[in-house]
Amino acid sequence: MVQERRLGYAFLAPLTLLLLGLAVFPGLYAYYLSALDASLETFRSPRFIGLANYVRVLTDREFYGAIGFSVRYTLIVVTLELVLGLALAIALNRELRGKRVLISLLLLPLMVSPALLGIMFRLTLNEFIGTVSYYLRAAGFPGNLLAPPYVPYTLMTVDVVQWTPFTFLILYAGLRSIPDEPVEAAIVDGAGGWQILRFVVLPLLRPLLLTAAFLRGIDAFKTFDTIQILTAGGPGSLTTTASIYVYKTAFLTGHLGRANAAVVILLLLLSIPMSRAIRHILRSTP
Amino acid sequence: MRELKIRGFLALSVALTLLIVPAQVASQTPATIRMVYWPGPESDAMRKVVDWYNANRSAADGVKVEMVLFSREGFFDKEATVLAARSPEVDMVFTASYILGRHAPHMDSLEKVVAASGEGSLQVFLPSARDSLSFQGRPYAVPMDVSNHFLYYRSDYLNRLLTDSAWQRRYSEVAQRELGKALSPKKPEDWSPDDFVAAALFFTKTINPDSPTAFGTVLQAKNLIYNVMIWDNFLYGLGGSWFRSGFQPALNTPQAQKALDVYVTIMQKKATPAGSTSYEYGEANEAFRTGKVAFMVQWSAAFHELDDKTKSPMVAGNVKLAPVPGKKTHVHALGVGISAYSNTKPAVQKWVRFLATTQAMRMYADAGGIPPVRAALANPALAKQRPEFPLIAEHVEKYGYVETTIAETVPILEILAKHLSAAWALQVAPKIALDQANGEITQLLKEKGYLK
Numbered sequence: 074m075v076q077e078r079r080l081g082y083a084f085l086a087p088l089t090l091l092l093l094g095l096a097v098f099p100g101l102y103a104y105y106l107s108a109l110d111a112s113l114e115t116f117r118s119p120r121f122i123g124l125a126n127y128v129r130v131l132t133d134r135e136f137y138g139a140i141g142f143s144v145r146y147t148l149i150v151v152t153l154e155l156v157l158g159l160a161l162a163i164a165l166n167r168e169l170r171g172k173r174v175l176i177s178l179l180l181l182p183l184m185v186s187p188a189l190l191g192i193m194f195r196l197t198l199n200e201f202i203g204t205v206s207y208y209l210r211a212a213g214f215p216g217n218l219l220a221p222p223y224v225p226y227t228l229m230t231v232d233v234v235q236w237t238p239f240t241f242l243i244l245y246a247g248l249r250s251i252p253d254e255p256v257e258a259a260i261v262d263g264a265g266g267w268q269i270l271r272f273v274v275l276p277l278l279r280p281l282l283l284t285a286a287f288l289r290g291i292d293a294f295k296t297f298d299t300i301q302i303l304t305a306g307g308p309g310s311l312t313t314t315a316s317i318y319v320y321k322t323a324f325l326t327g328h329l330g331r332a333n334a335a336v337v338i339l340l341l342l343l344s345i346p347m348s349r350a351i352r353h354i355l356r357s358t359p
Numbered sequence: 360m361r362e363l364k365i366r367g368f369l370a371l372s373v374a375l376t377l378l379i380v381p382a383q384v385a386s387q388t389p390a391t392i393r394m395v396y397w398p399g400p401e402s403d404a405m406r407k408v409v410d411w412y413n414a415n416r417s418a419a420d421g422v423k424v425e426m427v428l429f430s431r432e433g434f435f436d437k438e439a440t441v442l443a444a445r446s447p448e449v450d451m452v453f454t455a456s457y458i459l460g461r462h463a464p465h466m467d468s469l470e471k472v473v474a475a476s477g478e479g480s481l482q483v484f485l486p487s488a489r490d491s492l493s494f495q496g497r498p499y500a501v502p503m504d505v506s507n508h509f510l511y512y513r514s515d516y517l518n519r520l521l522t523d524s525a526w527q528r529r530y531s532e533v534a535q536r537e538l539g540k541a542l543s544p545k546k547p548e549d550w551s552p553d554d555f556v557a558a559a560l561f562f563t564k565t566i567n568p569d570s571p572t573a574f575g576t577v578l579q580a581k582n583l584i585y586n587v588m589i590w591d592n593f594l595y596g597l598g599g600s601w602f603r604s605g606f607q608p609a610l611n612t613p614q615a616q617k618a619l620d621v622y623v624t625i626m627q628k629k630a631t632p633a634g635s636t637s638y639e640y641g642e643a644n645e646a647f648r649t650g651k652v653a654f655m656v657q658w659s660a661a662f663h664e665l666d667d668k669t670k671s672p673m674v675a676g677n678v679k680l681a682p683v684p685g686k687k688t689h690v691h692a693l694g695v696g697i698s699a700y701s702n703t704k705p706a707v708q709k710w711v712r713f714l715a716t717t718q719a720m721r722m723y724a725d726a727g728g729i730p731p732v733r734a735a736l737a738n739p740a741l742a743k744q745r746p747e748f749p750l751i752a753e754h755v756e757k758y759g760y761v762e763t764t765i766a767e768t769v770p771i772l773e774i775l776a777k778h779l780s781a782a783w784a785l786q787v788a789p790k791i792a793l794d795q796a797n798g799e800i801t802q803l804l805k806e807k808g809y810l811k
Contacts, residue, residue, distance in 0.1 A: 113436070114461055114766065116443040135777075199642060200634045201649045217634035221784050224637070307582025308636045309781025309792075324436050325584070326770040326803075327461065 107334040126334035139318035158240025191302030247281035390706035394451035404728030450701040456491035456691035460766030463494040487759030488731030500694030505731035512654035547681035555684040559630040562653035582780035584772035593618035596685015610797040662747040690759035
């Protein structure tokens, strides 16, 4: 029995060490750095400054602006991606000619790295050489999609283009796994298409919808690459996300301690909705 | 006894051989120094110099140079991490004017490394480029590549403006109507910031339907530190600067307000493409090469491709250079200096002295680099292929300025990029943007001990 337990520990050890090294240690180190006046130049001999970094971050208007933009961005893109992903999943959950090819094409944006997608959109939205801009101009659209007031919505659209296939994939798999009986029973009871969706399909898909929303929510809140490439958080700080705020604080203004304080605050702020979301998902999973 | 003597002699011989031979071998093996560079035209040019040095001077100097390339993305962050770790793996640091203040504490000053004057000294380089790699009055790096700005203009259109009386009348009308100023066309070489704005409006189709171009100019107005460097030319050209005496920020001055008004007016009047708020170097070049823009302020590196018939067929041959209106050009240099943690300093110092020669810099220029050395840039043979090189030397020498090289240079640029880009995009009133920038810079400099 003891030997079995030891063997169990031995098997767990590599993964535990990896987790400690790559997650626990950096996490604790972030707390440590957040109390120091640390920069790349003073990395070896930083001063202990207590909670000063936290005070500085919490009194920075731009920090709240970044959180506000990240929250709005996350809510909008996740909602759109779930709705579009579900619509696509329903549309393709039937016998269609060329369905496999269509699904493969639909998944293509997922294969592109976010930074590369940012560069692609930077080209397609360029008003001199971009195809999208060309057709918009031909249609009489006077502005530029990367200029205010359109730019936040353009960034959201880029996210939706890239990540709707992800929600589609999860929900399509969910739809395929729904047994025929409940739907057939609803039809026999005289339910229409909308009623079947509302009262049969959606309740059955709920765990997957929540999982997709949760995963996309985390990812969307962290968005960095595409926005950094397209606007670098500007103009001003109009499109600065929490991740861009942390990056600029750490590497452009050089305040590693302050950037870590921002990360710790974000972690604390997000831990409440995150833990609730996880509990909710676990509860609704059969 | 005799046998003992022989044995003793043999033992002594063996001991001496063991001592001397490795020392001689070591003296013949050159010391290898590792120099960090970023990949691109700069490293291609440096590679040629390194190869020549290793082939021709290595044996005599006892030095072999190796280049280590880090990718450009986040290059200075990576290098700063290596320096913060006090790693002796890197002997020579690749640095830039705007990051020098952060690197300098990890570097050796070149003051006593290079000669006081003549070949092998920093006197070989143009003064503003030299200053751009000095920190607290001491040189820290050999300037290898210099960057500055020019006014790029379409000579066909601007020449016509100077000769066509109908265009001239129209120009004055536009200036009066749109700006309320009585202005007449001038040679681009003599432009003030006001002339820059007036000409931008004249060459904008929505303002002047006879304009041959859709937009007068193209601004680079993305939230980016390099775009601030371009705007700085107007600030300095109008007599302003980042600081009053003693690092007191001077961004809330009438000069700064006027410099910001140059951009804001152009944006408000739509004399630059609407997407300018997301533009940087590449986008501005694209706009110019389509022929839809009459002039722009751009980095010196762009001329080579804009005047190339294969790359820019619509404008090549009609692209000319003039000083940035206000006759000030931001100058920064990329350069190499000695890591304080190097274990091979005597060897590194020999290589540095070689780099500080006209011979090395000519080689560097021939290989595609832009060294801030008059003798290299004004070389007539090279000027045939790169006609902008003598102008770079002239402008850097006559109009060049360096904002600062303190460790807070990038944070200040970042603050300016954030607030100015908001004003450029017409999201925030210019005065508010400047006041906020001034306030944040003051706070930063107080925290870092520059101000009380």
